[in-house]
Amino acid sequence: MGDASLIGHLSGQLDRLCRVAGLDPATAQALLADLLGSAGSSLVADGPVWLSDVADDHTPVEFSIAFDADGQLTVRVLGEALSSDINTDTLLPIAYAFLRAQSTRFDLAMPLFERVQDLFAKPNPDIGFALWHSLVFRHDGRTEFKVYFNPEIGGQEQAPELVAEALQRLGLGTSYRDLLERTMRPGELGRRDRLAFFALDLHDGPHARVKVYVSHYDAGIPDVLRAASVVDGVDLDTLAEFCSTAGGGRDRFDGRPLVSSYTFLAGADGPLGYSLYVPIRSYVNDDAEARSRVMALLDRHGFDSVALDRAIDAVAGRPLADGVGLIAHVSLRLGPPRPGITVYLSAEAYQVGPAASAVSARTKE
Numbered sequence: 001m002g003d004a005s006l007i008g009h010l011s012g013q014l015d016r017l018c019r020v021a022g023l024d025p026a027t028a029q030a031l032l033a034d035l036l037g038s039a040g041s042s043l044v045a046d047g048p049v050w051l052s053d054v055a056d057d058h059t060p061v062e063f064s065i066a067f068d069a070d071g072q073l074t075v076r077v078l079g080e081a082l083s084s085d086i087n088t089d090t091l092l093p094i095a096y097a098f099l100r101a102q103s104t105r106f107d108l109a110m111p112l113f114e115r116v117q118d119l120f121a122k123p124n125p126d127i128g129f130a131l132w133h134s135l136v137f138r139h140d141g142r143t144e145f146k147v148y149f150n151p152e153i154g155g156q157e158q159a160p161e162l163v164a165e166a167l168q169r170l171g172l173g174t175s176y177r178d179l180l181e182r183t184m185r186p187g188e189l190g191r192r193d194r195l196a197f198f199a200l201d202l203h204d205g206p207h208a209r210v211k212v213y214v215s216h217y218d219a220g221i222p223d224v225l226r227a228a229s230v231v232d233g234v235d236l237d238t239l240a241e242f243c244s245t246a247g248g249g250r251d252r253f254d255g256r257p258l259v260s261s262y263t264f265l266a267g268a269d270g271p272l273g274y275s276l277y278v279p280i281r282s283y284v285n286d287d288a289e290a291r292s293r294v295m296a297l298l299d300r301h302g303f304d305s306v307a308l309d310r311a312i313d314a315v316a317g318r319p320l321a322d323g324v325g326l327i328a329h330v331s332l333r334l335g336p337p338r339p340g341i342t343v344y345l346s347a348e349a350y351q352v353g354p355a356a357s358a359v360s361a362r363t364k365e
């Protein structure tokens, strides 16, 4: 790796991943360069310029590959906009500048963004992030943008209120309070069930599409089923089986939290879609084990598991058994807009998590 720059490392991975999905990498590469800004030329060997929470090793980018029912693959980048002068005061201005720079070219729905922007604009040096971006590259050449706001930016107690206000300003989620009431564990909102992200799609023209994410700390499969049960048409047996397989048969998830998301669309009272994200890296010994579980899930749901290996090869710089965390999450998307499975792949630019077998071997020494 030696003298590799951050952009050099990440753009190689992104280029290969786009090719796996049959996509022209040019747009993705240009956006990656904009996202990293002047931090792109920083050397990987010098370590992160900003302690981003996007990934465990503070790489500001995480890749994912989405398997959709139509057989197509979608490549996505979750990223935090950087600059070499990034700090807690410049974080938001840098994120806004990145969006503004893309808004005309990609026809982003900036009026929607501006309707809620101020709610999530409280400078807060104590929280992990302020605004993240998702860049979605579809097989037909379309590029879509999503922003993630932090519901806890004004403090944990304010989060439910902040999300309620944001949904209301966007004309959505009149039944949101009732939703929280019915989905969270009693008395656990703000404790073991926490509002994690408020995501807004910026490609849907005047109609907002919003996702609200809840992290369930120390949860079991019944807690997930309760969280999902309020969304019409969710097959709870399928969800339970997915969660159990991803977790290797465990029924308690006491490492990194399981995450639920609810999709809201204009014209509907309650959420129309539900997704579950399993942070599989907390529940495996190494990435070889994570891969075999994800393979089983893809096969079970009728997706092309061969593509998974090609995607892993595009991103991985090491044998799978040599670490943990390359496969960071696996998610099941149920209901509109697109059912399917998504696999999240860490760039591991700065660090590889030690395999559990390596950790136990060391403690025995």
Ligand code: TRP
Binding pocket: 053, 054, 055, 056, 062, 078, 259, 277, 279, 329, 344
């Ligand atoms: N790294 C953070 C986490 O694991 C944020 C994150 C990145 C995340 N990708 C995600 C959270 C996918 C849920 C799903 O929590």
